[in-house]
């Protein structure tokens with residue numbers, strides 16, 4: 028049962044194509060776990076369609092149609108980056124994450140950050156300040172208390188965590204910004220695996236966090 | 246003058262392209278969508294020559310993918326909007342795209358309601374949405390357009406309109422809520 032969904036604003040940014048790749052990945056992964064949000068996304072796209080339909084036309088060059096028809100004749104058609112990559116085997120992660128998690132979460136090359144806390148940086152949007160990573164917390168382990176300079180999206184993939192904002196289980200997504208300080212803790216007997224996307228370095232609230240800062244790589 | 250098009254006629258044209266590779270139907274779709282897509286890319290900040298090229302590429306993608314168009318899941322404008330939005334992302338980013346919304350629309354759950362003629366469903370949705378958007382307060386339409394066309398983040402929209410970001414977000418939420426409520430009988 029999913030209780031925490033992306034806000035309307037976040038979803039509309041996703042639909043409009045305005046999110047940075049990591050944030051887009053998190054929303055797409057949530058949507059692949061949440062049929063309600065798949066519907067909301069489809070509704071958002073219909074709004075995009077209606078806006079396009081009533082858009083003020085601009086002038087197009089006279090021979091544009093001819094050029095396009097000529098390219099169709101020669102079979103010189105464009106591909107696009109969204110064309111499906113077929114992946115085999117069963118992944119524990121939702122579809123948009125499958126290329127990063129081909130099988131079980133246990134089989135990933137986790138790197139230890141601190142006792143009970145492991146992570147993997149995903150190769151997404153590496154040229155920007157954004158960080159896209161999987162984090163794995165052992166039962167009862169909490170991340171250092173921190174707040175944000177930018178935005179943070181956390182999607183629970185497995186297990187659950189609790190923090191100042193509530194309890195988050197599989198499929199739940201948490202959106203935080205500079206106004207929030209929190210300390211998520213894995214709150215059941217199993218590891219909690221999350222996808223975490225941030226667009227600016229975190230601010231740690233105490234000394235332990237500050238010491239961890241370089242290791243955390245934020 | 247190109248003939249008047251409706252969401253229904255556009256769906257028929259797109260289907261004719263998908264099923265029969267009908268070039269006359271494609272030319273009509275082109276006449277309707279090329280000038281709108283041109284505005285879409287221009288408003289998104291593309292230079293004239295780039296926008297022109299992107300329009301052509303988008304319509305080539307429409308031709309190539311038309312066989313996958315399913316009029317029971319999405320209207321023609323919605324389907325083409327998704328292709329254009331994705332094309333804009335692909336054009337300006339080297340990376341793999343995660344916004345594969347064309348696929349979400351292929352999700353059967355979205356159009357699971359079997360009552361009536363399913364093939365009219367999506368075109369009807371577009372017509373009703375088009376009308377519902379005319380009924381929205383102009384400030385709400387403005388933020389929707391800035392968000393969908395101009396590729397602006399909410400904080401950019403806020404500084405462009407000289408408004409607090411909370412106001413921009415609440416206008417988007419209100420607009421989306423009203424549009425969804427207005428289509429409740431077919432959307433849920």
Ligand SMILES: [Zn+2]
Pocket residue numbers: 029031032033057058061062063064065
């Ligand atoms: Zn959801």
